[in-house]
Amino acid sequence: MQFSPFKKVFEEEIESWNTDLLYVSECIDEWMKCQGQWMYLQPIFDSPDIMKQLPSENKKFKAVDKIWRNCIAGCVEDPNALKACTREGLLERFQDANKNLDVVQRGLRDYLESKRSVFARFYFLSNDDLLEILSQTKEVENVRPHLRKVFENLMDVTFKPDKTITSMFSGEKEEIQFYQPVDPKEKGVEFWMGEVEQMMFDSIRAVLKYSIENYKEVKRTDWMLSHPGQCVLNGSQVHWTSEVEEAIIANDLEGYYNLLQK
Numbered sequence: 001m002q003f004s005p006f007k008k009v010f011e012e013e014i015e016s017w018n019t020d021l022l023y024v025s026e027c028i029d030e031w032m033k034c035q036g037q038w039m040y041l042q043p044i045f046d047s048p049d050i051m052k053q054l055p056s057e058n059k060k061f062k063a064v065d066k067i068w069r070n071c072i073a074g075c076v077e078d079p080n081a082l083k084a085c086t087r088e089g090l091l092e093r094f095q096d097a098n099k100n101l102d103v104v105q106r107g108l109r110d111y112l113e114s115k116r117s118v119f120a121r122f123y124f125l126s127n128d129d130l131l132e133i134l135s136q137t138k139e140v141e142n143v144r145p146h147l148r149k150v151f152e153n154l155m156d157v158t159f160k161p162d163k164t165i166t167s168m169f170s171g172e173k174e175e176i177q178f179y180q181p182v183d184p185k186e187k188g189v190e191f192w193m194g195e196v197e198q199m200m201f202d203s204i205r206a207v208l209k210y211s212i213e214n215y216k217e218v219k220r221t222d223w224m225l226s227h228p229g230q231c232v233l234n235g236s237q238v239h240w241t242s243e244v245e246e247a248i249i250a251n252d253l254e255g256y257y258n259l260l261q262k
Contacts, residue, residue, distance in 0.1 A: 020082060020086055023085070023086055023091065024081065024082060024085040024086060026091060027085040027086075027090055027091045027094065028085060030091060030094035030095055030098060031071075031085075031094055033094075033098050034064070034068065034094050034097050034098050034101065035068075037098070037101040037102075037104075037105065038064065038065070038068050038101070041061055041101065041104060041105075041108075042065070044108070044131055044135070045057075045058050045061045045062070045065075047135035049134065049135050049138070050131070050134065050135050053111065053134075054107060054108065054111055056107065057103070057104045057107040057108060057111075060100045060101075060103060060104050061100075061101070061104050063100065064097045064100050064101055064104075067093050067096075067097050068097065071090065071093070071094075074087065108131075109127075112127055112130055112131070112134075115130065115134065115188075115189075115190045116130075118188075118190040118191070118194070119190040119191075119193055119194050119197075121150045121151070121193070121197070122150070122190065124149055124150055125146065125149055125150065129146055129149065132146070133146055133189055134189060140159070140163055140184045140185075140189070140192070141159050141163070143189065143193075144156060144157070148171075150193065151197070151200070153170050153171045154168055154169075154170065154200075155169050155170060155171050155173070156168070156169045157169070157196070158175075160181070163183070163184060163185055164181040164182065164183050164184075165178065165181060165182040165183075165184065165196060165199075166178055166181050166182075168200065168203075170228075172229070174228045174229065176203055176204065176207055176228060177203065177207075178199050178202075178203045179199060179202045179203045179206045180199065180202075182195050182196050182199050207227070207228060207231055208230075208231050208234055208235065210227075211223075211227040211228075211231040211232065211234075211235040212235045212238050212239070214226075214227070215235055215236075215239050216239075
């Protein structure tokens with residue numbers, strides 16, 4: 001209509017509409033950007049743990065949240081799109097809100113990076129999964145669904161009533177008792193999961209050592225059924241290698257051939 005040769009009579013009205021519609025378009029763009037970020041951040045900053053650990057970002061988000069709710073309340077009262085989007089200062093408020101939300105997002109990324117730098121296995125998790133874990137500082141059992149993403153083939157751990165962790169289960173439901181219980185209480189999740197990782201090493205080492213020592217104390221068939229599968233495989237290799245070495249040292253290749261006949 002602006003380029004019509006017959007616009008003279010309506011030119012002033014056309015220009016007014018054009019100005020309003022451009023403003024509405026720009027306002028809606030900022031609005032949608034704000035809404036997208038607000039929807040992502042709102043459940044995160046509803047968590048008391050996240051609020052406590054990110055006080056500055058939480059303060060900025062709460063300020064944006066207040067602006068957002070006031071704008072939505074105004075739209076509910078008067079749902080006319082043109083009137084709603086051309087309210088004085090609305091565009092500027094959304095622009096300021098988006099600047100603050102960008103700052104909050106950067107703070108949140110830095111926060112997640114600091115947690116990953118402490119416990120590198122958090123790099124295996126998406127931001128959403130990691131935030132869900134970090135928001136469960138007090139309810140430590142809620143991290144169980146994420147364990148298999150952090151540790152390969154670890155399907156679950158055993159929590160005692162006092163919240164201590166005493167054993168772990170593989171995907172094949174084999175259980176290995178921890179060498180010592182891990183107590184996650186009053187610790188950041190990145191720290192107690194690091195303790196769980198170290199306890200896995202220590203426990204596997206202890207279980208493997210016991211299976212090797214137990215090999216000569218019971219029948220092989222009973223031994224195979226009383227230890228985890230990987231311990232049976234590794235323990236068998238340890239004893240086979242030891243026996244072969246002893247046979248060769250004692251009687252050279254003849255000793256080796258005699259061993260094969262057993």
